Amino acid sequence: MLWLFLHLHVLTVLCDAPLPSRPQSVLVDRWHLTWRPAPGEEDLNFTVYYHSFKRPTDKDEWEVVPACNQTPSLWCDVGFTRAQAEHGCVKLQVQAQTRELISKPSQACSVHGDSCTPEVRLSARPGSLTVHLTKSHSLFQEYAAHATHRIYFGQEGASLQGHIISASSWTVDGLEEGRRYCARVEFTIFNKSVGLPSCVQCELIPERVSSTHAVVVAVVVVLLLVLVVPLTAYVLIFHRGYMKRCLKPPCRISEDLLQPLQPGVPQLVLSPCEEHCSVVSSLLPAEETLDH
Template sequence: MLLILLCIQAVVQVPVLSEVMLEPPQNIHFDEQLLIWTPATEERNVTYTAEYRRFGTSEWKDIQTCTQKSFSSCIINFSKPEHVHECVMLRVRAERGGLTSRPVKACSRHGSLCTPEVSLTARPGSLTVYLSRNHGLAVEHEDHVKHRVYYGKEGESQQKYKDAASSVSIHELEEGQRYCTKVQYIHYNKPVGPESCTQCEVIPKTRHEPKQTVVIVAVLVIVALVILMYAIAYILIVQCGRIKQWLQPPCEIPDHFLLEPFPEHQVCSSSGSPSEGHLDVISSIS
């Protein structure tokens, strides 16, 4: 009995495991009415079916011209003509032997009536997302339609977003890192139309331009000269006496500037003029 139950459980789990292993398509995008995707597996007998859903409804319907296609593209052609000019969501799923993969939503690469056209410019620490205020939905719904800009580092989920009527700049980004964005229209805070395909840019690092470097060097030189001038003025005014003392040469009177010594045997005559003669030295006086 136990063996029978194990066999039944194994048979039930086989389709579940097979379904998990069936990889969905990747890189799904559309241009105008051409829907394109990349097969995630090289297995044979895998077909693809595209679906659409009108915004405001929850029902997904197959696109008759894109049902069980073995190719990686198809022409979008709705069964009802009025759907052509309405905003719809698109997605593609893989099928094989009654198994179905997880459906993946499509994005718009070059913009359309229901998807904004996006361009990026990266600067040190910031990323600017250029968007047009004059688009088809704005003409019909005026200021009730805005852009929702999702952003985040490459490889991470883009959960952060900003809402804006036109272009928006995202600041305080890490330099040297690659950031990605995607944009979608919102009407009264509700998504309208497919998202734009993800675009990424590397945030450049800050660099000092040559002109800025020259200005900084010039300012430093001027400051140094001013400080040097004040130092010289201080020394000349306050330490003037000490400077003169330092500059004064040592005073030594040469021998030839001295007066001749008085002659040891020179005497004065009665007339007041000196006369020469032999004089005895008086040794004592009593």
């Protein structure tokens, strides 16, 4: 009876205790998985799970990464999981655990594009945002039109719930200027997501330049060209001498050279004087000179 009471008491305590928060910033950088606990969470262990893509009809069966099962570390080398799947298409997630309580899983995203992670680039214009994608990847070469992109899109800070399916780059119009919009992209095969998604990227939608402002800028530029160019040409043509004198460095003569010479002081020779030399008409060997 006592054992039953204690067992019920433990179950009541566990049911009333809040679940640990999900791990945050779960990132994969060249198959090195990192994460961090939620603020205020302590004494946690973490378990990493992976799902390998083998066929489009496979079920989502998650397996534990043996090296990262209930570990207190905040990183895990998951390179071996890539060899378990076709094209290296592996999904990863991390759960936090304290005592008998387990958090909800946090999906990992890839910092860099890979054979099974899309290469994503965003470009913003007033009122629109373009998600640049490419068809040059191994999945498209094998599955053709059945290999597409699922693009999650929304304002920064909001949950990216809505998505579209696109085979290549996609542009959305009618966006609010001055706001930041974000996108996350993953590969799909037969409308089933595969591999690691790209990490969320955000761009600021620039504001349009009003027509009045554009006219003012154009007028100012024209006036500068009309005034500055002729003035510069006039100065260069008619006042070159004045400009040279202004740019010429100052020349100072030593005061010693300006003082009169004192008696007994040798005069400084500024140029070599002429020497009087005899001209030798010919040279004879020493023996011939002795004979003579």
